[in-house]
């Protein structure tokens with residue numbers, strides 16, 4: 438059976454409270470023990486101090502006759518504790534209590550003297566302290582009136598002639614026993630009930646204090662743990678909302694230096710990437726289907742037109758040509774999509790081999806020359822050897838994209854400049870054209886998928902898919918390089934590829 442919910446909060450709370458209880462109990466117990474010892478030491482000092490006044494007076498006392506009556510020892514823990522028969526300051530019992538002749542002789546001689554033994558004993562009795570004396574033979578010589586009725590016999594444990602002082606607690610009395618110089622023993626004692634009562638009330642107060650401290654600690658702990666766990670609750674709430682479809686939600690980071698702050702930041706980054714990739718996916722699918730729609734519509738319209746009624750062979754040929762162009766466009770599109778899906782899924786593996794980029798560039802320029810000739814373009818090459826590791830097939834595709842764009846988006850009789858340099862392993866390849874250029878607003882988007890500056894001009898036609906530069910960028914980056922474009926409207930554009938740069 439589980440008494441507490443299995444939450445982290447309760448678990449921490451439970452351990453924290455348990456620890457607090459153990460520490461507080463140990464501290465209070467130690468404090469109580471210490472107080473008890475201090476009280477008993479003070480009591481012992483109180484019982485010990487009158488001995489200097491008692492011993493000389495007892496020594497002067499004449500040998501007393503034996504005691505006649507024994508007073509029963511009262512119950513020290515009796516609530517009715519107070520002066521009763523045989524207790525209290527009342528008259529001293531036994532003949533020994535009378536002032537001895539030596540004392541009387543002193544008085545007769547008019548010698549200076551302090552209080553008599555009776556007065557000292559009476560003083561002590563007012564403080565509930567009793568006095569008992571035995572002679573060297575163990576015979577009771579003296580007992581104050583408040584001494585317990587059941588007089589304590591000479592304690593066994595008092596070594597005669599050995600230790601001069603013994604302390605003990607017997608039947609609710611604290612007793613200090615002194616060996617007197619003339620043999621025999623003097624016992625000074627008192628009831629410990631008032632002390633025990635005091636200690637008991639101290640214990641009650643300490644327990645109350647302990648309960649208060651533990652209660653306070655529980656409350657403070659509950660609040661602190663709640664506060665520390667709040668970010669975790671926020672994280673899980675946000676994760677729930679995101680899994681329910683609100684991809685734009687983010688965790689509020691308050692303490693970005695704490696462990697949970699770092700975790701929240703990492704999770705927020707992950708959510709950001711998830712959202713971006715989700716948006717990409719949605720846009721990509723929408724764009725792809727949108728791009729497909731036009732050529733499919735063209736094929737459908739042309740074939741319907743051709744089939745509606747008998748046509749001349751020229752018309753059939755024209756319809757078939759249009760269908761073929763559209764199919765060709767769709768194939769380019771699907772090839773591009775396939776290529777990009779490989780980039781996205783991480784299957785875009787390169788087969789890099791050591792080679793010279795100069796050779797590859799010359800080869801691609803040669804491939805593009807027939808197209809350039811159609812537009813009467815001049816291609817000028819300024820190439821130097823550039824050895825590096827690259828996947829020749831992919832790199833060829835990238836260079837073909839860039840050069841075919843330089844042809845496609847160039848003016849009649851324009852120019853194309855290709856320059857390749859290599860310094861200390863850093864390779865720079867630039868492809869310059871004299872086309873219309875790209876506007877400043879369009880420039881940051883040209884590497885985006887399906888982006889075309891002039892959509893109307895290319896849509897449905899055989900020309901652009903808007904995927905060429907996106908694929909080129911993916912290829913260059915997979916080689917550890919980067920691609921940049923600079924352009925001036927009406928002057929032309931330059932695409933620069935850089936490889937082998939640190940960072």
Ligand code: ADP
Pocket residue numbers: 838842843846870872873874875883888889890891895900901902903904905906907930
């Ligand atoms: P497309 O298949 O349309 O050529 P790209 O990804 O190769 O797709 O190019 C994206 C767009 O960038 C093009 O539609 C074109 O508008 C613009 N562009 C690319 N290269 C050039 C260039 N050399 N000069 C001017 N515009 C260019």
